[in-house]
Amino acid sequence: MAKNAAPARSHVLARRETFVSYMFLLPCLVFFVGFVIVPMFMCLFTSFFDYTMTDFNFIGFQNYVEIFQDETFLIALRNTVLIVVVSVPTVCIFSLWVASAIYNRKGAVTSFFRCVFYLPVVTGTVAVTVVWKWMFNQYYGLFNYVLSSTNVIDQNISWLGDKRFAIWCIIMILFTTSIGQPIVLYVSALGNVDTSLVEAAEVDGATSFQCFWKIKWPNIMPTTLYILVITTINSFQCFALIQLLTSGGPMNSTNTIMYYIYDTAFKTNQYGYANAMGIILAIIIAVFSALQFKVTGSSKKD
Amino acid sequence: MKNMKKFLALAMAACMTVGMAACGGNNTADTTGNTTGTNTNANTDTADEAGDAQEQESGGATEITLWTFPVGDWGGAYVDEVIAAFNESYPDVSVNVEYLDYTSGDDQLTAAIEAGTAPDILLAEPQRLVKFGKNGRMVALDDMFTDELKTDVGNESIIAACSDGTNYWMYPLSITAHFMAINYEAWESSGALEYVNQEGDRTWTTEDFQNALAKLKEAGLTSGVVYCGGQGGDQGTRALVTNLYSADFTNAEHTEWTINSENGIQGLTLLKDLCDQGLLSYDAGIQASDELQLFSNGTVQMSFCWNAANAKNYASSVTFTPYALPFPSDDGVPVLESGLYGFGIFDNGDAAKQQAARDFITFVCDDAEWGPKSVEATGFFPVRGSFEVYADSDDPNMEFYNAMLAYVGDNFTAMDGFTEQRAEWWTMLQYVFTGEKSVQEAADTYVSNSNAYTASYSE
Numbered sequence: 001m002a003k004n005a006a007p008a009r010s011h012v013l014a015r016r017e018t019f020v021s022y023m024f025l026l027p028c029l030v031f032f033v034g035f036v037i038v039p040m041f042m043c044l045f046t047s048f049f050d051y052t053m054t055d056f057n058f059i060g061f062q063n064y065v066e067i068f069q070d071e072t073f074l075i076a077l078r079n080t081v082l083i084v085v086v087s088v089p090t091v092c093i094f095s096l097w098v099a100s101a102i103y104n105r106k107g108a109v110t111s112f113f114r115c116v117f118y119l120p121v122v123t124g125t126v127a128v129t130v131v132w133k134w135m136f137n138q139y140y141g142l143f144n145y146v147l148s149s150t151n152v153i154d155q156n157i158s159w160l161g162d163k164r165f166a167i168w169c170i171i172m173i174l175f176t177t178s179i180g181q182p183i184v185l186y187v188s189a190l191g192n193v194d195t196s197l198v199e200a201a202e203v204d205g206a207t208s209f210q211c212f213w214k215i216k217w218p219n220i221m222p223t224t225l226y227i228l229v230i231t232t233i234n235s236f237q238c239f240a241l242i243q244l245l246t247s248g249g250p251m252n253s254t255n256t257i258m259y260y261i262y263d264t265a266f267k268t269n270q271y272g273y274a275n276a277m278g279i280i281l282a283i284i285i286a287v288f289s290a291l292q293f294k295v296t297g298s299s300k301k302d
Numbered sequence: 303m304k305n306m307k308k309f310l311a312l313a314m315a316a317c318m319t320v321g322m323a324a325c326g327g328n329n330t331a332d333t334t335g336n337t338t339g340t341n342t343n344a345n346t347d348t349a350d351e352a353g354d355a356q357e358q359e360s361g362g363a364t365e366i367t368l369w370t371f372p373v374g375d376w377g378g379a380y381v382d383e384v385i386a387a388f389n390e391s392y393p394d395v396s397v398n399v400e401y402l403d404y405t406s407g408d409d410q411l412t413a414a415i416e417a418g419t420a421p422d423i424l425l426a427e428p429q430r431l432v433k434f435g436k437n438g439r440m441v442a443l444d445d446m447f448t449d450e451l452k453t454d455v456g457n458e459s460i461i462a463a464c465s466d467g468t469n470y471w472m473y474p475l476s477i478t479a480h481f482m483a484i485n486y487e488a489w490e491s492s493g494a495l496e497y498v499n500q501e502g503d504r505t506w507t508t509e510d511f512q513n514a515l516a517k518l519k520e521a522g523l524t525s526g527v528v529y530c531g532g533q534g535g536d537q538g539t540r541a542l543v544t545n546l547y548s549a550d551f552t553n554a555e556h557t558e559w560t561i562n563s564e565n566g567i568q569g570l571t572l573l574k575d576l577c578d579q580g581l582l583s584y585d586a587g588i589q590a591s592d593e594l595q596l597f598s599n600g601t602v603q604m605s606f607c608w609n610a611a612n613a614k615n616y617a618s619s620v621t622f623t624p625y626a627l628p629f630p631s632d633d634g635v636p637v638l639e640s641g642l643y644g645f646g647i648f649d650n651g652d653a654a655k656q657q658a659a660r661d662f663i664t665f666v667c668d669d670a671e672w673g674p675k676s677v678e679a680t681g682f683f684p685v686r687g688s689f690e691v692y693a694d695s696d697d698p699n700m701e702f703y704n705a706m707l708a709y710v711g712d713n714f715t716a717m718d719g720f721t722e723q724r725a726e727w728w729t730m731l732q733y734v735f736t737g738e739k740s741v742q743e744a745a746d747t748y749v750s751n752s753n754a755y756t757a758s759y760s761e
Contacts, residue, residue, distance in 0.1 A: 247532025
């Protein structure tokens with residue numbers, strides 16, 4: 001009798017605790033469902049409609065077919081992929097390099113560098129963008145001033161108005177605003193690597209590179225994976241910089257999928273078409289993320 | 303103990319839920335507080351004058367919301383005053399105000415409309431109000447367009463701009479002409495001023511313009527920049543291109559865009575040549591607001607995006623005399639674009655609110671005392687001929703700004719596809735000035751794409 005009572009009470013207790021746990025989760029869950037899950041399904045649903053301010057007609061996959069015949073979308077896709085392909089590895093490598101250089105310094109030094117690199121992250125995007133816009137200004141910008149003062153250029157450059165430079169300016173700004181968090185994460189991850197393993201390897205004659213590649217790198221792989229995924233998503237969703245600096249121009253050279261979605265939805269009120277592009281963007285991000293999981297996962301096994 | 307833990311846990315969960323709800327409530331309250339702040343002040347002001355009646359109306363039988371785009375100096379203290387004055391006559395109506403900007407205002411509006419939370423009244427231009435009207439989102443104001451109004455306005459173009467040809471969607475308040483301005487002292491010192499007509503309406507020719515640019519270049523000055531960056535100010539570059547060789551921007555029926563006409567191509571070609579010769583410059587990296595900044599700080603010696611409100615806004619920041627001019631044209635007779643502003647009422651399905659909105663609009667636009675004051679608050683000119691404004695103004699330029707209204711041409715901003723056409727316009731300019739496409743090819747592409755957008759509205 002006593003044997004049966006204990007499990008029964010523990011079962012009741014567990015159920016109650018589960019119930020209480022769910023009660024704690026409930027507020028967040030309500031907001032998550034209301035503001036993420038429901039809109040997601042609405043986005044998918046309306047992507048099959050000719051949905052504008054006046055119309056709401058079912059058109060099947062027509063939006064999806066049109067998207068891949070839309071020259072502007074293909075340019076935006078190319079620009080988006082360029083931003084991702086350039087910025088993600090650059091951010092990861094640079095932040096790993098900086099973190100490796102500072103993680104084992106004295107506390108104050110590490111904190112100083114962490115602050116310096118994290119500053120653009122906590123500074124408002126608009127404020128950062130305004131400063132960059134001033135630096136890129138054709139007439140009185142810092143870059144033109146420095147380059148013309150040192151006779152590197154004889155005529156001022158319209159950095160944001162020339163399609164040869166505009167996308168690279170965006171990538172550069174994105175880079176500076178993206179490295180803060182990875183550096184902090186890498187400093188933390190490197191600090192958590194078991195030093196006895198490194199010391200043992202060093203005693204056995206391992207070089208610094210071997211210590212890093214064989215011991216530290218596998219240990220920080222989960223952090224790397226997280227940084228890769230987050231940076232990839234941020235790069236795919238690059239929007240504010242483009243809206244504030246170039247509006248997708250010149251000649252669509254800085255137009256990205258995110259900006260084109262915004263433009264289509266809010267300027268031309270083609271909500272269904274914009275939602276279809278949103279679904280395609282989500283699929284592309286999912287594929288990229290899955291690839292990253294796959295690659296870094298197999299690397300970890302190795 | 304267990305019960306206590308459970309109770310605490312549930313209480314915390316309840317607190318979190320309520321807290322979040324309260325946060326939402328606070329947000330709403332903050333927003334309301336913020337947006338209605340002016341109204342609250344207005345009511346306070348009015349309390350001195352209207353006494354207890356004002357207090358009683360704070361419960362507000364009808365509450366309406368006004369959203370307003372930036373129109374000159376309209377806003378702040380003046381809006382408080384006019385709402386207070388309105389409440390003296392309509393104590394049962396409470397007016398909340400929210401100010402939009404041109405960068406994110408359209409996004410806010412679109413989101414609000416789709417979410418069913420559109421304001422009751424919107425102060426904007428025909429391109430927005432008529433578009434929303436045609437999309438079935440607004441209340442037709444046909445009954446407000448009385449013979450008295452039409453006679454007083456006395457300008458068919460203004461009346462037509464408020465309509466889509468079937469219904470009236472905008473009740474007009476004020477109008478301005480868009481023109482250009484030069485740095486008087488810089489032009490004088492360079493000798494360029496000799497090509498400027500300083501008499502009468504200051505009209506001048508395309509040839510004068512070219513000669514003046516040559517003088518500015520000789521003096522080593524950066525004359526002006528044709529801004530080709532996104533959002534806003536497109537009327538400046540449009541008027542520059544069309545006036546150089548008297549091109550039409552649309553056909554008379556407002557069904558097609560026509561800048562690829564012979565005259566349009568001539569205008570674009572001349573501008574490109576001027577840029578290629580270093581007499582002008584272009585920049586796809588700046589917008590109209592940037593160009594105004596460059597003009598006001600003396601970097602460039604002319605602005606293509608000037609009007610009465612800009613003159614007032616930049617008056618304290620310039621160290622030179624901004625001298626307003628109409629755009630140069632081959633025949634010396636400019637055709638200027640206008641900025642027309644007025645109110646529209648969203649169809650939110652509440653007859654009482656719609657009536658309150660009509661009362662408010664009528665008061666702001668037509669009241670013998672507050673109508674002219676409202677026009678002055680915008681910094682522009684009345685659409686009603688009977689209104690006398692700026693009678694006491696000591697600004698000598700007001701007369702010139704007013705005279706420019708005589709050169710205002712056809713208003714095509716309510717044409718189908720106008721918004722989409724604007725994006726195509728910037729892209730076309732970028733192709734023209736970079737030489738990536740021939741002028742004809744770029745203009746043809748612009749016209750073809752824009753016409754397709756326009757045609758799609760009638761499909």
